[in-house]
Amino acid sequence: MTKGKIFIIFLVALGVLFTAGCADTEQSEEAVEDVIVIGIMGPYTGGAAAYGNAAKDGAMLAFDEADLPNVRVVVEDTKSETREAATVMNKMVSVDNVQAVVGDLISAATLAAAPIAVQNQVVMISPASTSTDISDAGEYIFRTIPGDDGQGLFAANAMHEKGFTNVALLYTNDQYGNGLANIITKEFTALGGTIVADETYEAGSSDMRTQLSKIRNADPDAIYVVSNTPDTSVALLRQITEMNIASQIFGSEGLKVASILELGSSVEGIIITSVSPESDEFRQKYMDAYGEQPPAFAAQAYDAATAIIMAIEQGATTGEQIKNSLYEMEFDGASGHIIFDEKGDVEGGYVLVEVLNGTFVTMEE
């Protein structure tokens, strides 16, 4: 009885394998014609899924708008895991025959997929990976978001200009948090300020009371908080209020999510360092298409897709041609003025965003 069942399961699995195999070859034959395949990869499951979906929607918006007849888009989930990212990149390169990819978001995933892209001459444009290591990942690796050094320098200078001298740092013990904290520490001390507390928490944790009480004891004028998951941001801000910490709160990009506004009056006055806001035109387009404000990274993904589309419109068909075209192009994108330097990075601009009356308001210079 059980043996029979197993046999049936294996038969079904085999069937799936065969049909899938057939579909597979048909597709690749088609691809040999003159269809250019573009990949979109990112986390659509797991803790960073909200960002992944936003980036995917942003990029799809650009492809839908351009509606190029010779472009086909494939989407794959990388779950923010390095192994998955390498698998997806291998699949996109050899099965789908992609020439360019929008993704990944998480720096670690981008770094794991990058060598495969470089080896196969496929362009990668990340809309969200900010690790400084990505600059040196290869000539095929681009990004439409400035690296950590950009936000770190901006944050340190902003806190200095606002007259804060004793600052505490609270950040996730991951690639993003450490990268940002290192740069802020270096720059802020150089400006004459003092980092009075330097605390980390594990990604995904929701209880930061120990770290916060150490920070409270250090009595800082301001706290700079780095968080890149919405749940953690909410938990963290709630605990800061509960513990009656009166210092000015500064936050990184990831705090600019709608869910923190639900905390009401306690988050009023929080200042977030954020990449320059998306253009009004893009915000309108995004609202029309998806019925909500564009979340973080949607505009950057839109620009990454736009850059690839522009390269194709200029006649590029292979990864190598797209790469060459990217180094020469310059345009006003949804996230700002896009021009790639010799490492494939964009300079980007930052602004301070304050929470005022329950919304995010960009502060004037």
Add this chain to the structure above:
Amino acid sequence: MISAYLSAYHTHVLILIFIYIILVVSLNLALGYTGLLNLGHVAFFGIGAYTSALLALEGLTYLAAMIAAGLFASVFGYLLVIATDRLKGDYLAMATLGFSFVVYSLLLNLGEITRGAMGIPGIPKPSILGITFLTNDEYLVFVFLICLISVFIMYRIVNSPFGKLLEATRDNAVCLRVLGKNTLSLKYKAMMISAFFAGISGSLYAHYITFIDPTSFYISELILVLTIVIVGGLASIKGSIVATTVIIYLPELLRLLEMPSSVMGPARQAIYALILIAILMIRPRGLFGKVDLE
């Protein structure tokens, strides 16, 4: 040559399967054959990966770095048994799970050595006797050979008189002690061999993906490896090999299902989970399992 039959993608999946076969069979050696409920195996995998990557970046030749990775992981296997030698069953599981956390924290916080959360990019591809395994095809041949050798050695071990003693330790340690056997020494040996091969597979992994960070060697990885051992069946090398192939390959097959991109990620994971549950409902001891753990 191989690429005439398989795309680089399928080669990639095969490479992962061979790397995980070494990792899973080595865990089965401790968990299935010796009955050590070890939840720290993924830490050995990480230690191997980091050791090998760091040594190779310092200029050590690949083969030496790989052996060093195995040996270093093995040393940690020894230390883990020293720390837990009085524990059994659930308690051993908890303590070894703690070991996973400790190693993860060390990798994360020894920033000076491991670059902490930033991870290590640019790990060189292995090079032996002047041949560098750059492409997936070349790496596949290399990994296949290492996997074959490793599994053969472990197969010989579990089928030797020594292997029977390991199984006896699992089934009735008291009886074995009455017969004058040193069960503690058997535990040490089993754990060290198991850790050695986990270290080797970590090395193969690091030099294949060329980027590692602490999150690659944490809970989700541990769950994956344990799932494979349990689905394959305890104390069955054949089961481990079949289960590794099925569990690594299944999500890739699911990629080929046409689905709208909005539900794709979650839907695939749900189907994947259902299939695993189905397997364990039909075969509660796993595909080829011979024993139950208490």
